[in-house]
Amino acid sequence: MMTIKKLFIRDGEGKITVLQTAVNLLLALTAFIVFFSFSLKRLGLDLDFSFLFTFRYRLFQGFGATILLSLTSLVLSLLIGGFTAFGNRSHILPVSYLSKVYVQFIRGTPMIMQVYLFFYIIGTAWGVSNRFIAGVLILSIFEGAYISEIIRGSLESIESTQLEAAKAVGLDNRQTMRLIVFPQIMKRTLPSLAGQFASIIKDSSLLSLISLIELTQTIREISSTNFAIFECYIFLGFLYLSLTFPISMATKYLERKFSYEN
Amino acid sequence: MKIKLNDLCKRFTSGEQVLENISYQEEFKSLAIIGPSGGGKSTLLRILGGLIMPTSGEVAFDEKTVTYTEKELLKHRRNIGFVFQSKGLFNHLTGKENIMLPLVHVHGYQKKEAEKVAVGLLERFNLGDDGGKFPSELSGGQQQRIAIARAMAIKPRLLLLDEPTSALDPELTSEVLDMVKELQDDGQNIILVTHEMGFAKKACDKIIFLVNGRLMEAGESPSLFSDPQTPELSGFLSKILEWKV
Ligand SMILES: Nc1ncnc2c1ncn2[C@@H]1O[C@H](COP(=O)(O)OP(=O)(O)O)[C@@H](O)[C@H]1O
Ligand SMILES: [Mg+2]
Numbered sequence: 001m002m003t004i005k006k007l008f009i010r011d012g013e014g015k016i017t018v019l020q021t022a023v024n025l026l027l028a029l030t031a032f033i034v035f036f037s038f039s040l041k042r043l044g045l046d047l048d049f050s051f052l053f054t055f056r057y058r059l060f061q062g063f064g065a066t067i068l069l070s071l072t073s074l075v076l077s078l079l080i081g082g083f084t085a086f087g088n089r090s091h092i093l094p095v096s097y098l099s100k101v102y103v104q105f106i107r108g109t110p111m112i113m114q115v116y117l118f119f120y121i122i123g124t125a126w127g128v129s130n131r132f133i134a135g136v137l138i139l140s141i142f143e144g145a146y147i148s149e150i151i152r153g154s155l156e157s158i159e160s161t162q163l164e165a166a167k168a169v170g171l172d173n174r175q176t177m178r179l180i181v182f183p184q185i186m187k188r189t190l191p192s193l194a195g196q197f198a199s200i201i202k203d204s205s206l207l208s209l210i211s212l213i214e215l216t217q218t219i220r221e222i223s224s225t226n227f228a229i230f231e232c233y234i235f236l237g238f239l240y241l242s243l244t245f246p247i248s249m250a251t252k253y254l255e256r257k258f259s260y261e262n
Numbered sequence: 263m264k265i266k267l268n269d270l271c272k273r274f275t276s277g278e279q280v281l282e283n284i285s286y287q288e289e290f291k292s293l294a295i296i297g298p299s300g301g302g303k304s305t306l307l308r309i310l311g312g313l314i315m316p317t318s319g320e321v322a323f324d325e326k327t328v329t330y331t332e333k334e335l336l337k338h339r340r341n342i343g344f345v346f347q348s349k350g351l352f353n354h355l356t357g358k359e360n361i362m363l364p365l366v367h368v369h370g371y372q373k374k375e376a377e378k379v380a381v382g383l384l385e386r387f388n389l390g391d392d393g394g395k396f397p398s399e400l401s402g403g404q405q406q407r408i409a410i411a412r413a414m415a416i417k418p419r420l421l422l423l424d425e426p427t428s429a430l431d432p433e434l435t436s437e438v439l440d441m442v443k444e445l446q447d448d449g450q451n452i453i454l455v456t457h458e459m460g461f462a463k464k465a466c467d468k469i470i471f472l473v474n475g476r477l478m479e480a481g482e483s484p485s486l487f488s489d490p491q492t493p494e495l496s497g498f499l500s501k502i503l504e505w506k507v
Contacts, residue, residue, distance in 0.1 A: 168344035169364040
């Protein structure tokens with residue numbers, strides 16, 4: 001009795017054994033699958049994924065588009081986030097307030113509103129007609145605000161003693177940035193930035209609203225021709241998971257690695 | 263080394279006067295700054311080290327007045343070693359890299375030469391095994407000794423230490439003070455803020471006593487302790503020595 005209980009209860013030190021992990025993970029997955037198939041039974045549905053094979057070329061293209069879209073947006077949003085994080089703390093007040101307003105606006109409004117607003121108003125007014133470019137811009141502006149906060153947080157967590165020591169050994173401002181501040185925030189932000197990359201991948205699905213042909217839009221188009229909604233969206237879920245799961249593992253790894261070093 | 267402070271004042275933008283009309287002139291090898299906390303000791307030391315600017319007044323070392331402009335201060339700091347109370351090591355670098363960084367990026371050493379200097383210093387101060395560790399892996403005493411080694415690596419004209427032992431467990435204090443003593447015996451000019459009255463008395467030749475931003479008393483080392491001139495200093499000494507064995 002005791003030994004069975006032990007399998008399911010975290011010990012006093014909070015350690016989890018490999019066996020516990022295996023058993024409980026299996027249990028959770030089974031529960032999930034049982035619930036799902038039971039729901040499908042009630043609907044009287046039999047799932048058949050085989051038709052997806054005929055769409056393999058389009059699916060592959062959509063998958064590739066999502067990856068390309070996310071990677072490009074990652075780079076651009078890092079730039080935007082970096083500049084506005086430093087801008088936020090700038091001694092030049094207009095720059096500081098511009099950064100603050102940007103972050104507040106983006107984080108305070110839903111992405112769906114921004115997608116429409118930026119695409120139809122700004123995109124049209126400024127003549128950005130290429131959907132991919134528009135999509136990258138919208139996604140980067142959105143994610144940039146979150147990355148900005150991540151970077152600002154870690155900038156603020158740099159102890160003032162580090163900056164004072166940099167001054168004392170005779171580093172000038174640029175050297176202090178390059179040799180002290182930058183390496184220190186790299187370590188601290190890398191795990192959160194990896195996590196944000198997973199968000200970028202998921203959030204890119206909202207760009208299907210402007211008919212950008214990425215993964216979600218591809219599935220939407222396929223399901224609208226054959227109405228196999230369940231198969232389509234279950235498969236879509238697995239495709240996104242195949243991208244975000246490795247990133248989530250990497251995030252955990254980075255968190256552990258850097259928690260030891262600091 | 264000669265120091266001259268002329269009517270030095272410091273007021274932070276936020277508040278009241280932290281240093282009030284400090285004037286002082288003396289020739290010293292080791293100068294200790296003592297006084298109750300909040301009295302302005304750290305502020306004075308930071309001004310001497312060129313880390314912050316005085317509101318008014320003058321500082322001169324060996325008859326050379328310090329020019330408080332950003333450009334001149336950068337040069338000034340490069341001739342001075344500064345050791346903080348704690349956490350002064352760069353925490354993303356190992357002990358050895360901490361010592362090498364100023365040599366390479368400020369003083370133009372090749373990496374190889376800088377490493378040789380760093381290893382030499384680490385060995386001299388029995389820190390040979392700790393050079394490869396990050397600050398978080400070192401004891402407070404080891405951190406402070408590496409911070410002192412880093413400050414000494416550039417062969418500074420003057421070494422400034424701000425309560426280098428006050429964040430340490432008592433049993434680690436002496437390893438740091440021993441190191442400071444060794445540097446003094448080598449002829450290094452030192453200005454030290456400290457609460458270790460025994461050290462100030464025995465190892466320093468000149469003392470200044472700072473209370474509430476004012477220079478209350480200044481003098482030669484042993485005599486100032488045995489024969490305080492102001493009631494503030496006698497009060498301070500008896501308070502600080504009350505529980506000494
Ligand atoms: N950067 C600062 N801004 C505003 N006030 C400060 C600053 N640094 C120190 N002070 C104030 O100056 C006074 C003297 O501080 P300090 O020089 O650190 O004293 P001590 O080192 O003798 O304890 C204190 O009242 C402290 O609050
Ligand atoms: Mg102090």
